[in-house]
Amino acid sequence: MGTEMSGSSDHAVDGTESSHYVPALDGIRGLAIGLVLFFHFFDRRAFYDVAPTLALDQWVMRLVSLGWAGVDLFFVLSGLLITGILYDAKGEPAYLRNFFARRALRIVPLYATFLVAIILIAPLVFRDDRSLQILWGNQAWYWTYSVNWWAAIDPLTDRGAYSNGHLWSLSVEEQFYLIWPAIVLLASRRVLVGVCMFCVVGAFAFRVALINDVSPINALGISNVLSAYTLMPARMDALAIGGLLALAIRTPLPLSHLKTSAFAALATGAVALVVLLITRGEFYHFDPWIQTVGYSSTALLFGGLILIVLTSPPASLLRRPLTHPVLRFLGRYSYGLYVVHWIIGVLLIKILTRHGDLPSLFHSQIPARLGFLALGCAVSLAVAWVSWHVIESPFLRLKRYFRDRPVMSENGSSPLPLASPVHEL
Numbered sequence: 001m002g003t004e005m006s007g008s009s010d011h012a013v014d015g016t017e018s019s020h021y022v023p024a025l026d027g028i029r030g031l032a033i034g035l036v037l038f039f040h041f042f043d044r045r046a047f048y049d050v051a052p053t054l055a056l057d058q059w060v061m062r063l064v065s066l067g068w069a070g071v072d073l074f075f076v077l078s079g080l081l082i083t084g085i086l087y088d089a090k091g092e093p094a095y096l097r098n099f100f101a102r103r104a105l106r107i108v109p110l111y112a113t114f115l116v117a118i119i120l121i122a123p124l125v126f127r128d129d130r131s132l133q134i135l136w137g138n139q140a141w142y143w144t145y146s147v148n149w150w151a152a153i154d155p156l157t158d159r160g161a162y163s164n165g166h167l168w169s170l171s172v173e174e175q176f177y178l179i180w181p182a183i184v185l186l187a188s189r190r191v192l193v194g195v196c197m198f199c200v201v202g203a204f205a206f207r208v209a210l211i212n213d214v215s216p217i218n219a220l221g222i223s224n225v226l227s228a229y230t231l232m233p234a235r236m237d238a239l240a241i242g243g244l245l246a247l248a249i250r251t252p253l254p255l256s257h258l259k260t261s262a263f264a265a266l267a268t269g270a271v272a273l274v275v276l277l278i279t280r281g282e283f284y285h286f287d288p289w290i291q292t293v294g295y296s297s298t299a300l301l302f303g304g305l306i307l308i309v310l311t312s313p314p315a316s317l318l319r320r321p322l323t324h325p326v327l328r329f330l331g332r333y334s335y336g337l338y339v340v341h342w343i344i345g346v347l348l349i350k351i352l353t354r355h356g357d358l359p360s361l362f363h364s365q366i367p368a369r370l371g372f373l374a375l376g377c378a379v380s381l382a383v384a385w386v387s388w389h390v391i392e393s394p395f396l397r398l399k400r401y402f403r404d405r406p407v408m409s410e411n412g413s414s415p416l417p418l419a420s421p422v423h424e425l
Helices: 023-043 055-088 095-125 130-137 147-153 167-186 189-211 216-220 224-230 232-248 255-280 288-311 325-332 334-352 366-402
Strands: none
Touching: 023 055, 023 288, 023 325, 023 334, 023 366, 055 095, 055 167, 055 232, 055 255, 055 288, 055 366, 095 130, 095 167, 095 334, 095 366, 147 167, 147 224, 167 189, 167 224, 167 232, 189 224, 189 232, 189 288, 224 232, 224 288, 232 288, 255 288, 325 334, 334 366
């Protein structure tokens, strides 16, 4: 999930901003990683299996069970930025070279270092750790960015504690990168809009078919639940909504004309999610209604949110909270946080608890969950900070050899108000 906007000058490694940089998009990125961290450290049942018994705890858990949608917010943002990069670079002689080189410089160094550490080195040091040995024996799925297909094809296989949570989404992104450049290059603007709309509808229909066991790939024994959650075609609606946003803002018309559509999308998605919460009891991401209507609703809501941000003045009521230093700080280190946080959570559970036990205070698990959330975030941030300065930044400096042309609006008058997040997840 490492994307950047073509043409705007990149964030300098020292943190300075370009004149076309939108701080609120960093805030959105921070919001996305915050949802993921909250979901995995506070709500995630894989870390502690003790179900809450207090009524207050149960209601809190129902409300925060939407934390998985942080990944969907990343998908929409990636669709926006990747489509913008590719659309603005059409006709350039180094179209594909620049795109793939910059993607590789952003994504591969940290990801490869992470895999070397947990797949090649850790199993040699901790030979009695069964989860590490599982990683060693199935490492091809990780090196080839196809772990999402492994999860769908072989859902009952024990993949170990270190690999159950998050790397599937990086595979979705990489597979999107492989097909989308050719589509954007070959399609006219009108055709590309049609392709995006087809993907939005098609992804929903594909998930419905998977869940109802009528998809052709069900004959291959692919799990309905995991395939609807992890396969790239099933999550393409969020990426395509981002693509539609990228095309919508590249018009000679004032961006303010998009505000009505933005608020309508946000309101529709929000209402649908509220109805699902009332009728389903929680936002459980493997619930059939959540996997169909819910995934589409979150993508629509996040698309509306991003479009409102892009069409609002910097001092507007919505954009100001998204420029808060905490959210922007999280956004800056979001990629490193995403890659390392899951394994840190597993290790902390092993150190602090016995078999997933969770202490309670006045019969409430909330204080313990909040404490674990704070500890997990602190350790993950420390590791992500080191990763940014030691691993990621040196490679990001090489992006200057693969620059794209400046991004201009279609009437050639002014740069588009988009970010160039070198630290995008």
